[in-house]
Amino acid sequence: MFLLRLQQRRFDDAEALVPQMQAVLEREFPSNHPEVIDRTRDTARVAEGRGDYPRAESLLRESQARWERSLGPEHPYLHWGLEQLGRVLLRQGKVDEAVAHFRRALVIVQKSCEGAEENYPILAESLDFLGWGLLRQKNPSEAEPLLAKAVDLMRRHFGPSSRSLAFAVLHWAMAHAALGALPKAEELARESLSIMTDAWGADHPNTAVCMTELARILESQNRLTEAEPLFREALAMRRKLLGEEHPEMLSATNLYAWRMLTCGAKELRNPEAALDFAQRTCALAEKGGDRNLYMYLDTLALAQHMTGDTAAALQTQQRALTLTPKGDRFQKEFEERLATYQAALAERAAPEPSPP
Amino acid sequence: MLDGLSNMLGSASPFSDISPNVRVADLLDDAAGKIDTAFAKDPLIAATLHHTIGDAYLDLGLYTKARPQLASAIELRTRHLSPEHAETLAARLSSAWVLARSERRKECEAVSAGLLVQCERALGPEHGVTLDVLLLRSYNLVLFESPKNAEPTVEESLARHVRVFGDESVRTCRAK
Numbered sequence: 001m002f003l004l005r006l007q008q009r010r011f012d013d014a015e016a017l018v019p020q021m022q023a024v025l026e027r028e029f030p031s032n033h034p035e036v037i038d039r040t041r042d043t044a045r046v047a048e049g050r051g052d053y054p055r056a057e058s059l060l061r062e063s064q065a066r067w068e069r070s071l072g073p074e075h076p077y078l079h080w081g082l083e084q085l086g087r088v089l090l091r092q093g094k095v096d097e098a099v100a101h102f103r104r105a106l107v108i109v110q111k112s113c114e115g116a117e118e119n120y121p122i123l124a125e126s127l128d129f130l131g132w133g134l135l136r137q138k139n140p141s142e143a144e145p146l147l148a149k150a151v152d153l154m155r156r157h158f159g160p161s162s163r164s165l166a167f168a169v170l171h172w173a174m175a176h177a178a179l180g181a182l183p184k185a186e187e188l189a190r191e192s193l194s195i196m197t198d199a200w201g202a203d204h205p206n207t208a209v210c211m212t213e214l215a216r217i218l219e220s221q222n223r224l225t226e227a228e229p230l231f232r233e234a235l236a237m238r239r240k241l242l243g244e245e246h247p248e249m250l251s252a253t254n255l256y257a258w259r260m261l262t263c264g265a266k267e268l269r270n271p272e273a274a275l276d277f278a279q280r281t282c283a284l285a286e287k288g289g290d291r292n293l294y295m296y297l298d299t300l301a302l303a304q305h306m307t308g309d310t311a312a313a314l315q316t317q318q319r320a321l322t323l324t325p326k327g328d329r330f331q332k333e334f335e336e337r338l339a340t341y342q343a344a345l346a347e348r349a350a351p352e353p354s355p356p
Numbered sequence: 357m358l359d360g361l362s363n364m365l366g367s368a369s370p371f372s373d374i375s376p377n378v379r380v381a382d383l384l385d386d387a388a389g390k391i392d393t394a395f396a397k398d399p400l401i402a403a404t405l406h407h408t409i410g411d412a413y414l415d416l417g418l419y420t421k422a423r424p425q426l427a428s429a430i431e432l433r434t435r436h437l438s439p440e441h442a443e444t445l446a447a448r449l450s451s452a453w454v455l456a457r458s459e460r461r462k463e464c465e466a467v468s469a470g471l472l473v474q475c476e477r478a479l480g481p482e483h484g485v486t487l488d489v490l491l492l493r494s495y496n497l498v499l500f501e502s503p504k505n506a507e508p509t510v511e512e513s514l515a516r517h518v519r520v521f522g523d524e525s526v527r528t529c530r531a532k
Contacts, residue, residue, distance in 0.1 A: 024524055162459035
């Protein structure tokens with residue numbers, strides 16, 4: 001019932017079941033029993049579903065610490081918690097820490113199947129998590145062989161319509177795309193989309209993720225008119241399924257607005273529509289305290305600049321830089337755009353040359 | 357003796373405490389290889405051990421090793437008990453869980469739907485094994501079908517668990 005409520009996105013109903021289960025299990029088992037500790041992870045899953053990643057992170061850290069105290073630091077069961085925590089960290093952009101958790105999880109799994117890796121499909125999921133993290137860390141060369149192995153193991157052990165396989169194939173496609181092997185990337189992304197549509201239906205957040213990645217691969221091949229409807233459909237699907245305020249929706253809207261500003265085909269650019277998207281995204285991110293607000297402000301500034309309001313762009317970009325975390329990989333790019341807006345304003349303010 | 361052996365092998369589950377110096381899979385491999393010789397004259401004991409080892413492999417994620425163990429348990433119990441005996445059906449349920457965990461969802465869907473009909477007919481709708489099969493069906497439908505298709509089965513499973521075990525039991529809690 002809990003899983004069903006999660007799938008239905010009826011988070012209040014799902015969360016209400018947890019204390020009921022917890023009370024019964026705590027009466028029957030000691031507090032360090034896996035089934036008791038797992039209830040904290042259930043609450044974390046609800047928080048993750050709602051997009052409340054900081055709360056999910058805090059709950060997962062707590063349950064992971066209890067696991068380790070109870071089972072020791074190398075127990076095979078620990079990898080699930082590490083991977084769940086890594087996933088939530090990744091969703092918040094805490095990429096390096098996420099990758100460290102994925103690496104540790106993989107070591108634990110490899111240790112438990114040492115010498116017989118071919119028999120352990122569970123290893124495939126750990127390889128996929130680490131591969132995904134490495135892709136986010138912009139390290140596709142290390143990710144690609146791990147993902148290739150994950151896909152191979154899953155193809156052999158799971159059915160061709162496995163949900164895990166769909167994700168691993170998608171990540172493998174992204175690795176190929178990052179390495180420039182675009183035709184292979186497209187083939188894999190289409191395979192993943194077909195499995196996901198079969199597994200979850202055409203209307204699901206995971207299908208939207210896959211559709212967006214396929215669109216990006218098509219865009220990288222300069223097939224912009226094929227990419228455009230996929231981007232649009234994926235965004236509409238997310239809006240319908242997640243709601244406007246979900247962090248994933250904000251991030252997807254920001255990406256869409258950015259694309260409308262920078263698309264390689266000038267006829268597909270639409271700065272006015274992008275401005276509207278960017279303003280809404282920033283307002284919602286501000287309201288929800290989204291930690292990616294600085295990135296959304298950067299998009300808004302560009303939209304303001306491209307629609308002629310460079311003075312507003314300058315202010316917005318200054319605010320984006322104020323909020324940018326120290327050492328963020330986008331900081332230099334943000335500073336360059338700030339300089340561009342300053343130069344554009346200075347140029348406009350310069351006195352007209354006197355007529356000869 | 358059977359209980360002792362079965363418990364020893366059951367303790368090989370990764371969810372149990374075990375010395376870190378013993379590799380669980382090795383313990384299971386070793387035991388699995390000896391069952392048919394050691395218990396040639398006691399096929400039902402052999403079946404119980406195959407089932408226990410199969411479940412332990414399942415907990416370890418060793419699906420390819422779990423399958424033949426559970427197949428042996430099913431075969432021995434079918435021959436020496438009956439195809440619709442509760443223990444034969446319980447081994448078939450474990451085998452269906454292997455399909456679920458290894459994400460062979462279409463096979464699992466077909467097997468668990470057929471198994472549920474058989475359990476309800478042979479054991480009744482509120483027998484423990486029938487309820488466990490219903491739980492597997494719920495799990496499959498929730499994870500692999502649309503929530504709308506899953507809802508009636510999940511509701512039915514929870515209602516039956518509450519009726520049989522009460523609202524405050526661990527088994528009902530698992531159905532929740």
